[in-house]
Amino acid sequence: MIKDILQSLSIIAIPLIIAVFVIYAARKKVPVYESFVVGAKGGFDVAIKIIPYLVAMLVAIGIFRASGAMSIFVGALSPLAHLIGMPPEALPMAILRPLSGSGSLGLMTDIMKRYGPDSFIGVLVSTMYGSSETTFYVIAVYFGAVNIYRTRHAVAAGLIADAVGMLGALLICRILFGS
């Protein structure tokens, strides 16, 4: 029941938001077309502005992934993963999630195909995917749009959030689905 409501909510949300925004603006006597166009002009500038930040970030992540360095990290962290009861198959997911959205999506698909989407590992990796965002992409885009290069504690805070998200996913999956 709740699932159905949530799912239909995500489908009707966009048309609803558009309708409410436009109708409310018209009622308040805002020149809707003019106002929309003035706002939309910013789209191009923002997209162009983030390019250097996105290139810097994605190339570094690309080099890291293509080099096979990931397996070194998985090897180094696997004793730790074993200690907290994380299945070794799910460990690459935890490392890749903050780095690459498309990469972790591919990995999640791969793991679920191999172990089945309803297996413990399948549920765990899809929960991990849903428990976080691609931190480095968000940092590149959001700071890039306003030309911020001194990011202070943003990376640290983002990675702490990711780590807690991954551990939280593991915890709740173990409580609910056991293994």
Added chain:
Amino acid sequence: MLNYVWLGLIVIGVLAAAGSDIYDASTNRYRNGEQFELQYDSTSATAAVVSYSKQYYDRFYGVHIEAKDTLSFPATITRNSMQIKLGDTTPELWQTVAKTADDSKEITATVVKRSGNNILILLPVTNLVRTKAVLDAVISYSTMAVEIAIGLIGVMAFWLGMMKLAEDSGLIRIIARMMRPIMTRIFPEIPPDHPAIGAMIMNIAANMLGLSNAATPFGLRAMEELNSLNPQKGTATNAMVTFLAINTAGLTLIPATAIAVRAAIGSKDPTIILLTSFFGAGLATIAGIAAAKILQRLKVYRFDKTSPENPGVAEK
């Protein structure tokens, strides 16, 4: 810190690639210069099906693959060379051989000797596998970055237009006022009536509903507003970092992508992860806000209004 992470990704990547290539060369992992024996059945003058046993492959490369006992592939054979078409069952090493020779669908091998149904071939020399992969990644990821950015223009323009409508009509201000008690606590530096608050709420709400392509434009609008309060352009403010921490935690009621993939693979209950990922992302959000609030007081991260404003200065 981003400087170090960036440096680390590149240096670790390059070193790992070089190390892995040196190791492969020293153990001759791809058996360069060694003859591989295949069985073949002609289907026409030039076409054939070639096969080899799993045991032979394992012994040849010194590996243990998971496969059927006999692996066979369609091939075209001329006098001196042979094109082997690859498929899903192709072992990983052969995939790499093909990929490194710039062709992911077939391997072009040299025919050394034929006798009866047996044929001896030399596979193309394969080396510097990881280094080549890193070079490819540099090109393909930088192209991808531009494609992502350009691809954002349309959606970005649309939602920024919508956002402007909502700002001009005062809708954002109404929404912001409803959420004021929470927002003033999370973002004490931002005046409660500032447009940044409204934009941040719109971003968080869009994320919650799983509308990620609306969330980004709202979020970037919020960053612009937050930057208008920034006394030192180029440096992140406390409010920006807290806002980013909330975004990187990715709290959502509907993890749409993960559910869609689960359904596509044939899960009996694709939405089973609604609750679990809300729990995970909820914890991540709390941890992110807490980390941002605690770390902003540390000396290395403290917001320093007096430091110079040029891009050459290294961030801590």
